[in-house]
Amino acid sequence: MTRTSSSDVIQNPDAAAHAPASGGEARDAGTAARRRAGRARRIVSRLLGAVVVLWGAATAAFLAQVALPGDRATAILNIRTGQAQERTPAELAPIIEAYGLHDPVLVQYLHYLTGLVRGDLGTSYQQFRPVWDLIGEQLGATFVLSLVAIALAWVIMIAWVTLTAGRSRRVSAFGSTVDTVAAALPPYWLGILLLLVFALNLRWFPVIGGTGIAGIVLPALTLAIPLAGFMGQSVRAEYERALEQPFVLSARMRGMGDLQIRLRHVLRHASLPAITLTGWAIGATVSVAVIVEQIYSRPGIGKTLVAAVGAQDLPVVTGIVILVALAYVVANLLVDIVYTLIDPRLEQS
Amino acid sequence: MTAVASTKTAAPRRTRIRVAPGLVVAVVFAALFAIAAVVPQILATTAPTAQDFTAALRPPSFEHWFGTDESGRDLYSRVIHGTRESLLIGIGAAGIALVAALVLGSLAALGDRFTSAIVNRGIEVVFAFPILLLALLLVSILGASAWTQVIAVGVSTAPGYARMVRGQILAAKNAGYVEAARALGHSRGRVLTRHVLPNAVRPLVAVFTMAIGQSIVWASGLAFLGLGVAPPSSEWGALLDAGRAYILQAPWLTFVPGLVILVLALTATSLGKHIQNSLEKGE
Numbered sequence: 001m002t003r004t005s006s007s008d009v010i011q012n013p014d015a016a017a018h019a020p021a022s023g024g025e026a027r028d029a030g031t032a033a034r035r036r037a038g039r040a041r042r043i044v045s046r047l048l049g050a051v052v053v054l055w056g057a058a059t060a061a062f063l064a065q066v067a068l069p070g071d072r073a074t075a076i077l078n079i080r081t082g083q084a085q086e087r088t089p090a091e092l093a094p095i096i097e098a099y100g101l102h103d104p105v106l107v108q109y110l111h112y113l114t115g116l117v118r119g120d121l122g123t124s125y126q127q128f129r130p131v132w133d134l135i136g137e138q139l140g141a142t143f144v145l146s147l148v149a150i151a152l153a154w155v156i157m158i159a160w161v162t163l164t165a166g167r168s169r170r171v172s173a174f175g176s177t178v179d180t181v182a183a184a185l186p187p188y189w190l191g192i193l194l195l196l197v198f199a200l201n202l203r204w205f206p207v208i209g210g211t212g213i214a215g216i217v218l219p220a221l222t223l224a225i226p227l228a229g230f231m232g233q234s235v236r237a238e239y240e241r242a243l244e245q246p247f248v249l250s251a252r253m254r255g256m257g258d259l260q261i262r263l264r265h266v267l268r269h270a271s272l273p274a275i276t277l278t279g280w281a282i283g284a285t286v287s288v289a290v291i292v293e294q295i296y297s298r299p300g301i302g303k304t305l306v307a308a309v310g311a312q313d314l315p316v317v318t319g320i321v322i323l324v325a326l327a328y329v330v331a332n333l334l335v336d337i338v339y340t341l342i343d344p345r346l347e348q349s
Numbered sequence: 350m351t352a353v354a355s356t357k358t359a360a361p362r363r364t365r366i367r368v369a370p371g372l373v374v375a376v377v378f379a380a381l382f383a384i385a386a387v388v389p390q391i392l393a394t395t396a397p398t399a400q401d402f403t404a405a406l407r408p409p410s411f412e413h414w415f416g417t418d419e420s421g422r423d424l425y426s427r428v429i430h431g432t433r434e435s436l437l438i439g440i441g442a443a444g445i446a447l448v449a450a451l452v453l454g455s456l457a458a459l460g461d462r463f464t465s466a467i468v469n470r471g472i473e474v475v476f477a478f479p480i481l482l483l484a485l486l487l488v489s490i491l492g493a494s495a496w497t498q499v500i501a502v503g504v505s506t507a508p509g510y511a512r513m514v515r516g517q518i519l520a521a522k523n524a525g526y527v528e529a530a531r532a533l534g535h536s537r538g539r540v541l542t543r544h545v546l547p548n549a550v551r552p553l554v555a556v557f558t559m560a561i562g563q564s565i566v567w568a569s570g571l572a573f574l575g576l577g578v579a580p581p582s583s584e585w586g587a588l589l590d591a592g593r594a595y596i597l598q599a600p601w602l603t604f605v606p607g608l609v610i611l612v613l614a615l616t617a618t619s620l621g622k623h624i625q626n627s628l629e630k631g632e
Contacts, residue, residue, distance in 0.1 A: 052470065309574075
């Protein structure tokens with residue numbers, strides 16, 4: 001009984017909505033309840049997974065701070081003053097006090113975790129200011145760049161795959177070769193190439209990327225092209241498989257145009273792997289943005305992060321790591337929601 | 350009629366080995382990189398540190414194929430002489446990544462339930478983090494140096510390979526020949542060392558080749574940010590870092606080393622894919 005009703009729904013996603021009209025009341029109430037319970041279980045397990053990732057990030061961040069070679073208080077003071085020397089206990093006392101280094105490591109760990117929950121990312125070793133003050137205002141520019149880049153990557157990927165997938169053998173092979181090469185492009189090289197061609201020679205865009213719309217195009221493209229190639233690699237296989245499906249044949253028989261079939265039916269099936277990759281891409285683009293921001297002298301967390309890494313100012317680095325983990329987790333929860341919207345079959349499994 | 354038939358039979362039955370043109374190009378490049386790494390003086394036109402201030406910041410020309418830097422040093426010779434160090438960084442990082450991946454992947458696939466659950470979860474959590482960010486985190490713990498570059502890139506790329514190793518071991522574990530070996534009464538250890546591991550490890554030859562290219566790309570990214578080998582060296586990442594100050598006046602100083610890195614990465618990927626294909630066909 002359950003079996004037939006669930007397979008009905010798989011074949012016709014709309015059946016769920018029409019079910020009360022077609023089936024017995026009691027049976028549908030039962031399936032609906034089961035489905036609700038299943039959905040609740042899935043949400044809970046997703047949220048748990050998200051918490052585990054965040055906790056893992058926080059723990060790694062804490063361990064990184066503890067792992068700093070040598071005595072921690074001495075290291076902090078030396079990083080702060082830019083020197084490397086032995087310190088007297090009198091010099092170290094305020095540092096030990098400020099960072100609570102006299103506590104056992106486990107207590108420090110708990111302090112760190114509770115601080116994070118309250119939104120306290122720690123205090124910079126170098127500048128003695130809260131990490132959030134250092135990166136908070138620059139974070140916006142980097143996230144905007146990253147989101148624009150992801151959107152551009154989708155546009156490029158869809159256009160390229162629609163143009164080349166499932167065409168003649170030569171065109172398909174060329175399309176997938178371009179995907180592979182694009183995915184392999186090192187960001188520093190692509191950034192310089194785009195800068196040379198479009199800013200220095202053609203003068204279409206400013207050389208120094210400001211915060212304006214014209215200034216974001218080249219940096220975003222630098223991030224988007226490799227991402228588009230990467231997504232294209234996984235979408236292309238699905239796309240070509242979907243083109244062979246019976247529903248494509250039936251759409252053709254209904255007289256639907258090729259482009260319309262590709263965009264309305266095939267793309268919907270083929271885009272699933274790219275949606276998964278998008279959740280992952282948030283973190284990846286934010287971190288590669290560091291390189292891009294250096295090339296185009298763009299505002300963002302890049303300069304702060306690189307300076308902090310060079311000076312071993314760990315709280316700043318780990319603060320950014322935790323924020324990226326947070327962005328990753330949120331993006332993946334969104335991806336899950338989008339997934340079920342695009343592919344209602346997943347509701348059932 | 351008969352003549353045609355006889356020539357057909359008389360012709361030596363050469364088994365035509367089809368060589369893809371992509372493979373030829375990849376092998377040629379790989380050979381060039383190998384020569385540059387082992388005996389750079391054969392390919393280089395001048396010493397990598399020979400300065401000529403009258404010819405500073407010249408664009409690529411017939412005399413200086415890749416142009417010159419701010420001290421008039423020939424970029425082509427510097428790139429050739431930097432090959433060895435760059436390749437060593439790539440090989441080192443790829444080696445660390447694959448050894449770590451092998452250990453973690455085997456634990457995840459073969460450990461008891463508790464171990465495998467922990468290791469699996471750990472791999473997934475670390476895998477969630479962007480490679481560059483992980484590498485930056487490691488550099489900030491260890492301090493910037495060539496060794497740090499190797500370790501940071503190796504450790505950050507390991508989780509991805511660990512997932513692959515785990516998948517391969519699981520696949521090998523469930524394969525028919527393993528079941529057969531078990532049915533023949535071979536011990537668990539023997540099945541593992543004689544059947545499961547060799548079949549799971551063999552594809553790693555291809556992966557290692559590709560990983561070298563990838564590692565060099567990531568390591569150069571670190572170097573580009575000024576977190577790699579110190580500038581006097583002509584390692585490719587160091588060249589990128591040194592050229593960054595001249596991005597507008599002398600873009601070839603960053604563009605050319607970047608292109609060389611890209612060519613190496615593509616060569617490694619293409620060779621790796623061919624090895625993978627031939628391994629699959631051979632089995």
